[in-house]
Amino acid sequence: GQNIDQPTEMTATEGAIVQINCTYQTSGFNGLFWYQQHAGEAPTFLSYNVLDGLEEKGRFSSFLSRSKGYSYLLLKELQMKDSASYLCAPMDSNYQLIWGAGTKLIIKP
Amino acid sequence: TAGITQAPTSQILAAGRSMTLRCTQDMRHNAMYWYRQDLGLGLRLIHYSNTAGTTGKGEVPDGYSVSRANTDDFPLTLASAVPSQTSVYFCASSDSGTGDYNEQFFGPGTRLTVL
Numbered sequence: 001g002q003n004i005d006q007p008t009e010m011t012a013t014e015g016a017i018v019q020i021n022c023t024y025q026t027s028g029f030n031g032l033f034w035y036q037q038h039a040g041e042a043p044t045f046l047s048y049n050v051l052d053g054l055e056e057k058g059r060f061s062s063f064l065s066r067s068k069g070y071s072y073l074l075l076k077e078l079q080m081k082d083s084a085s086y087l088c089a090p091m092d093s094n095y096q097l098i099w100g101a102g103t104k105l106i107i108k109p
Numbered sequence: 110t111a112g113i114t115q116a117p118t119s120q121i122l123a124a125g126r127s128m129t130l131r132c133t134q135d136m137r138h139n140a141m142y143w144y145r146q147d148l149g150l151g152l153r154l155i156h157y158s159n160t161a162g163t164t165g166k167g168e169v170p171d172g173y174s175v176s177r178a179n180t181d182d183f184p185l186t187l188a189s190a191v192p193s194q195t196s197v198y199f200c201a202s203s204d205s206g207t208g209d210y211n212e213q214f215f216g217p218g219t220r221l222t223v224l
Contacts, residue, residue, distance in 0.1 A: 004151065030211075031210065031211075033212070033213075041217070041218075042199060042215035042216060042217050042218055043152070043199075043215050044215070045212050045213075045214075048210060048212065050210070087151070087152070089151075089152075091211060095206060095207050095211055096154060096157070096167070097152075097154075097211075097213065098151075099144075099151030099152040099153070100151050101149055101150055101151045102151065
């Protein structure tokens with residue numbers, strides 16, 4: 001079966017760094033997406049990885065290891081506005097996104 | 110640019126009644142999707158369409174139907190609503206439904222309560 005595992009909730013301090021892990025099992029693999037979702041809003045795209053390694057985009061970076069079925073999202077210089085849920089979504093062999101339940105990130109001053 | 114619009118924003122519906130959730134995109138995307146999002150669960154795909162005139166079933170299609178008469182519109186119909194269909198419904202679109210880089214853009218969602 002297809003399965004996504006990510007922590008339910010994490011807490012971090014403003015200005016700090018946090019890493020949100022995601023492990024996945026899918027039928028085939030065509031890349032992995034990370035989305036951000038603020039409470040009561042729609043998900044918005046953050047990053048996409050299809051090859052192993054780190055993709056950096058400003059304060060956000062995403063890492064992928066296909067052999068381990070593992071990805072992480074790294075957020076640096078945390079700001080209060082980063083309080084949101086972060087959704088890991090690998091793409092299976094049918095090009096469908098398989099969504100994790102998301103990690104709720106709470107930022108404290 | 111409007112992107113993707115959904116209507117209504119929210120709705121309370123009596124069980125047994127039918128309802129159509131509307132979704133329109135102006136990005137000329139080929140692929141469109143309907144998801145439901147429930148607390149503690151990931152987004153679950155209800156139906157999708159890779160191009161106008163074609164539709165497919167997702168993970169949780171029972172009780173829902175869709176049509177794709179043109180590129181822009183992708184309505185979702187509940188023929189006879191049940192309380193378990195209480196959820197937040199998101200419509201999304203992407204340039205292609207079969208490419209590996211398949212960023213999906215989401216509408217604002219419809220919050221549906223079935224009593």
